[in-house]
Amino acid sequence: MTATAPSARLPRADASAVPRPRQRARSSFSLGRALLWVVVGLVLLFLVFPVFVVVPVSFSSAKYLQFPPPGWSLQWYENYFIRPGWVDATFLSIRVALVTTVLATILGTAASLALVRGRFPGRNAINSFMVSPLVVPTIIVAIGVYFFYARVRLVGHPLGLSLAHTALALPFVITNVSATLHGFDERLEYAAMNLGANRWQTFRRVTLPIIRPGVFAGALFAFITSFDELIVALFVSGSGAVTLPRKMWDGLRQEIDPTIAAVSTVLIAFSIVILLSAELLRQRSERTRTATWAAEEEEGLGARE
Amino acid sequence: MATLTTEMAAAPREAQSARFAALRRREQWRYLFLLAPALVFLTAFYGYPVASMLMRAFYDPSWGGQNFAPLVEASSTVEVLGLSLPMNVYLRVFWITLQIALVTTVCTLLLGYPVAYALSSISPGRANLLMMLVLIPFWTSILVRSYAWMVLLGQEGIINEALTAAGAIENPIRLLNTRFAVYLGMVHILLPFMILPLYAVMRGIDRNLMRAAGNLGAPPAAVFRRIFLPLSLPGIAAGCLLVFILSLGFYITPQLLGGQRDVMVSMLIQQQVDLLKWGFGSALALVLLVLALVIYLVFTRLLGVERVFGSARA
Amino acid sequence: MTATANREMRGDPDGLGALGARVVFDRIEKRYGAVVAVNDVSLDIAPGEFVTLLGPSGSGKTTTLMMLAGFEIPTAGEIYVDDDPIAAVPPYRRNIGMVFQNYALFPHMTVGENIAFPLQMRRMSRAEIASKTGEVLELVGLPGYEGRYPRQLSGGQQQRVAVARALVFNPRVLLMDEPLGALDKQLRERLQLEIKALHEQLGVTIIYVTHDQEEALIMSDRIAVMNEGLIEQFGQPTDLYDEPATRFVADFIGESNFIDGTLTQHDGATACVDVSGLGELHAPARPGYAAGTVVALTVRPEKIVAAENGSAPGMNAVAGVVEDVVFVGEMRRYVVRMPGGQRLVLKAQNRIGVQNFERGDPIRVCWNVADGRIV
Ligand SMILES: Nc1ncnc2c1ncn2[C@@H]1O[C@H](COP(=O)(O)OP(=O)(O)O)[C@@H](O)[C@H]1O
Ligand SMILES: [Mg+2]
Numbered sequence: 001m002t003a004t005a006p007s008a009r010l011p012r013a014d015a016s017a018v019p020r021p022r023q024r025a026r027s028s029f030s031l032g033r034a035l036l037w038v039v040v041g042l043v044l045l046f047l048v049f050p051v052f053v054v055v056p057v058s059f060s061s062a063k064y065l066q067f068p069p070p071g072w073s074l075q076w077y078e079n080y081f082i083r084p085g086w087v088d089a090t091f092l093s094i095r096v097a098l099v100t101t102v103l104a105t106i107l108g109t110a111a112s113l114a115l116v117r118g119r120f121p122g123r124n125a126i127n128s129f130m131v132s133p134l135v136v137p138t139i140i141v142a143i144g145v146y147f148f149y150a151r152v153r154l155v156g157h158p159l160g161l162s163l164a165h166t167a168l169a170l171p172f173v174i175t176n177v178s179a180t181l182h183g184f185d186e187r188l189e190y191a192a193m194n195l196g197a198n199r200w201q202t203f204r205r206v207t208l209p210i211i212r213p214g215v216f217a218g219a220l221f222a223f224i225t226s227f228d229e230l231i232v233a234l235f236v237s238g239s240g241a242v243t244l245p246r247k248m249w250d251g252l253r254q255e256i257d258p259t260i261a262a263v264s265t266v267l268i269a270f271s272i273v274i275l276l277s278a279e280l281l282r283q284r285s286e287r288t289r290t291a292t293w294a295a296e297e298e299e300g301l302g303a304r305e
Numbered sequence: 306m307a308t309l310t311t312e313m314a315a316a317p318r319e320a321q322s323a324r325f326a327a328l329r330r331r332e333q334w335r336y337l338f339l340l341a342p343a344l345v346f347l348t349a350f351y352g353y354p355v356a357s358m359l360m361r362a363f364y365d366p367s368w369g370g371q372n373f374a375p376l377v378e379a380s381s382t383v384e385v386l387g388l389s390l391p392m393n394v395y396l397r398v399f400w401i402t403l404q405i406a407l408v409t410t411v412c413t414l415l416l417g418y419p420v421a422y423a424l425s426s427i428s429p430g431r432a433n434l435l436m437m438l439v440l441i442p443f444w445t446s447i448l449v450r451s452y453a454w455m456v457l458l459g460q461e462g463i464i465n466e467a468l469t470a471a472g473a474i475e476n477p478i479r480l481l482n483t484r485f486a487v488y489l490g491m492v493h494i495l496l497p498f499m500i501l502p503l504y505a506v507m508r509g510i511d512r513n514l515m516r517a518a519g520n521l522g523a524p525p526a527a528v529f530r531r532i533f534l535p536l537s538l539p540g541i542a543a544g545c546l547l548v549f550i551l552s553l554g555f556y557i558t559p560q561l562l563g564g565q566r567d568v569m570v571s572m573l574i575q576q577q578v579d580l581l582k583w584g585f586g587s588a589l590a591l592v593l594l595v596l597a598l599v600i601y602l603v604f605t606r607l608l609g610v611e612r613v614f615g616s617a618r619a
Numbered sequence: 620m621t622a623t624a625n626r627e628m629r630g631d632p633d634g635l636g637a638l639g640a641r642v643v644f645d646r647i648e649k650r651y652g653a654v655v656a657v658n659d660v661s662l663d664i665a666p667g668e669f670v671t672l673l674g675p676s677g678s679g680k681t682t683t684l685m686m687l688a689g690f691e692i693p694t695a696g697e698i699y700v701d702d703d704p705i706a707a708v709p710p711y712r713r714n715i716g717m718v719f720q721n722y723a724l725f726p727h728m729t730v731g732e733n734i735a736f737p738l739q740m741r742r743m744s745r746a747e748i749a750s751k752t753g754e755v756l757e758l759v760g761l762p763g764y765e766g767r768y769p770r771q772l773s774g775g776q777q778q779r780v781a782v783a784r785a786l787v788f789n790p791r792v793l794l795m796d797e798p799l800g801a802l803d804k805q806l807r808e809r810l811q812l813e814i815k816a817l818h819e820q821l822g823v824t825i826i827y828v829t830h831d832q833e834e835a836l837i838m839s840d841r842i843a844v845m846n847e848g849l850i851e852q853f854g855q856p857t858d859l860y861d862e863p864a865t866r867f868v869a870d871f872i873g874e875s876n877f878i879d880g881t882l883t884q885h886d887g888a889t890a891c892v893d894v895s896g897l898g899e900l901h902a903p904a905r906p907g908y909a910a911g912t913v914v915a916l917t918v919r920p921e922k923i924v925a926a927e928n929g930s931a932p933g934m935n936a937v938a939g940v941v942e943d944v945v946f947v948g949e950m951r952r953y954v955v956r957m958p959g960g961q962r963l964v965l966k967a968q969n970r971i972g973v974q975n976f977e978r979g980d981p982i983r984v985c986w987n988v989a990d991g992r993i994v
């Protein structure tokens with residue numbers, strides 16, 4: 001036997017011992033992918049289609065809900081502006097939501113700093129308490145707040161709504177800001193202090209600019225949480241603080257008035273504008289991040305958990 | 306060290322240590338100072354009201370457990386897995402609620418998993434673009450979305466009109482105010498809550514693992530089943546827990562889309578409060594909350610789901 | 620020490636030059652719960668000295684720097700900068716420059732803004748800031764880079780910006796935590812020389828952290844070798860190499876052989892070590908080691924030679940068998956198995972007249988008694 005013979009035979013001997021994996025046809029693989037994307041397309045359609053279905057209804061010339069619309073008109077938008085209550089409710093909702101946003105963002109950002117950075121006992125318990133409004137059924141919060149407000153005379157007061165909404169919105173600010181803080185390189189703060197910045201200057205000049213996307217996302221969530229909130233409003237808005245969702249609810253319960261389609265269309269356009277500006281902001285902030293963090297940092301918007 | 310200053314000799318080691326310990330404590334107090342406003346606020350406008358409302362279950366109208374009595378009084382029995390369990394109108398509502406939550410969770414998982422999988426397998430730029438289609442409904446008010454389903458499912462709604470026009474049916478069928486409508490609406494609303502955590506976990510899966518498995522001879526189906534699926538389990542657990550717990554508290558959608566019989570616990574609680582049966586309403590709320598809590602704990606302990614609801618890093 | 624001398628010869632430096640400060644760690648201890656990260660560290664660092672903290676990962680180097688910079692508060696002990704106790708001073712009032720691991724450049728600021736930051740915190744005028752920024756960028760060899768963002772720079776350039784930022788406010792002490800750790804070997808070697816030159820030029824006290832012993836040997840006036848929170852030895856590079864205080868130091872710095880044995884005789888100048896199966900070996904005596912203790916005799920591989928015959932006076936000689944040979948270009952590295960089972964590594968230059976051995980060959984090796992050391 002020559003020296004080269006065994007080595008030449010060796011691979012073949014191995015191959016017979018371990019069967020080669022069966023070669024799948026490439027086409028079946030891409031067929032699977034095609035099928036996957038068909039399913040994905042259908043699911044995405046299911047998600048988006050109902051949202052946009054109200055748009056043509058809002059431009060209908062019919063006097064009641066009818067599809068397809070027999071003709072086009074702006075009568076429902078006219079209704080929205082002329083009929084009493086709608087515009088007032090819109091402005092009230094915006095006011096309540098703005099106050100909520102400011103309160104929740106300030107309180108939540110400060111709390112997140114403490115919860116992420118601090119090492120004090122009970123930190124996890126406090127954190128759980130502060131994000132629990134996310135999972136406690138809103139009806140329970142609403143009724144609890146209603147009993148409480150009845151005693152302190154806050155029922156029917158816009159401020160009462162803002163305060164209750166702030167409680168519901170705080171978890172969103174805390175989760176979003178905490179997520180960005182976790183991805184934040186603490187050495188940057190050390191560096192700032194080492195260079196002579198005191199704690200406030202460090203926060204203003206270094207921490208805040210870098211966690212801004214998280215703070216902004218939290219603020220956005222806070223605004224939307226308040227602006228869309230119905231259940232608490234059902235209990236505590238009384239007759240003095242009728243918000244837009246409350247007004248829509250009343251409308252929906254009575255008759256399906258296409259004015260609601262007009263309002264809905266405005267709200268959908270509003271959400272899309274918010275979403276797009278958030279996306280633009282995210283892209284801009286992405287450009288100011290160093291490459292090394294991009295991997296560490298969580299998605300800009302995060303889950304609306 | 307012999308040349309050191311007098312100060313050093315003057316400061317005994319114990320006193321020094323105590324001074325540093327105080328400094329470190331002050332550092333932690335700074336954090337409490339940041340935390341306090343939010344904590345006080347949340348206690349006043351959420352913790353206290355909710356707690357005092359739940360307490361009502363035990364003293365309204367009088368002290369004792371009588372508010373829980375209607376829940377355990379059996380008016381009939383029901384067969385579950387060969388066991389006959391007591392049943393009454395209130396328990397039935399809990400039963401319906403659990404059923405709706407379960408079906409919703411399963412449906413969102415089945416629909417959401419392929420979407421998250423597909424989006425996580427393409428470039429982040431394109432995925433973000435498609436993610437817009439998930440986020441648009443996510444950012445749209447629940448009320449608007451429920452209204453949209455009313456427009457779609459109503460007697461003269463789009464689906465009935467289309468089916469009639471196509472000649473598939475002669476008379477409009479009842480779609481709105483059915484359990485099916487509740488499922489549709491809730492799946493629609495909660496699907497993003499499933500897709501987002503799934504997507505986040507799947508993005509974090511190292512694709513080289515799958516290439517390695519392929520290189521080791523695993524066909525695509527095996528790669529998926531043996532590698533990708535187990536690694537995506539945390540996302541599945543987080544998504545399911547989130548959707549299930551949120552489902553339990555649903556109010557608006559079943560109210561608008563459901564029929565007479567599709568009553569969920571939240572609606573029952575609201576009814577009782579309307580009837581001024583505050584104690585009983587609170588008892589129902591307490592049971593619902595405990596149910597949610599137990600499910601949460603079982604999930605997190607058994608499956609080891611961490612940070613589902615964004616807890617602070619230990 | 621040479622830096623101090625240089626500076627004194629130049630007289631008072633102008634512009635960016637700052638005189639170094641003396642830094643004293645007095646019995647510093649830092650615990651995290653049960654973990655003792657830094658254990659009773661005492662160091663006296665002279666003004667203008669370049670001192671390196673050298674040790675494996677987790678030995679407490681960063682923690683030591685963090686306490687000097689003010690981000691950690693020691694659990695006991697005190698730190699003095701020019702005789703002022705500073706352990707309780709907040710970090711932003713310490714005026715100590717620091718180059719962080721991975722640099723910690725502010726990603727949302729340009730290079731110019733990064734460097735201006737400490738000057739703004741010290742409320743300097745715009746004109747002054749502009750001129751100082753330009754000056755310090757000149758110093759680190761990056762003139763005109765003010766407008767770039769950190770991510771637009773290469774690793775080496777980022778490192779220079781970090782140095783510039785740490786120096787621009789004329790600190791008297793500069794801390795560097797593994798500043799070259801993220802760079803490739805060639806760049807690292809060039810920057811080592813640049814940092815060294817900067818030190819000579821400015822006369823600032825530098826405390827440098829690395830786990831790379833070669834880097835420490837090249838750059839430092841003195842090296843403190845750390846292990847598990849303790850300082851194993853503090854001395855000049857040559858002392859550390861030639862007279863390691865502990866087995867850890869001998870092992871960590873350069874390559875060493877350790878021959879385990881028992882100290883039998885310990886008179887004035889020479890110690891005898893009894894190695895089982897081999898007999899007695901000799902090494903210079905070390906005070907503090909009593910006869911009867913279990914010790915190791917350490918000797919560097921390059922000090923051992925293969926010798927044909929005889930044992931000259933003042934030499935240790937051992938006969939063994941070549942167990943392994945590795946060809947390393949300019950030299951051969953032999954592993955020799957000695958009677959009794961212990962192994963010895965030696966390096967032989969590939970030179971004319973030097974005999975080559977193969978695996979299994981019998982070999983006689985010897986080394987100067989003075990080159991051995993008891994640890
Ligand atoms: N914040 C901390 N909490 C607990 N342990 C720590 C902390 N920082 C450092 N340590 C521990 O202290 C020891 C020394 O760490 P370090 O100073 O970072 O070492 P080095 O810089 O030499 O690698 C390590 O064992 C590390 O685990
Ligand atoms: Mg370190």
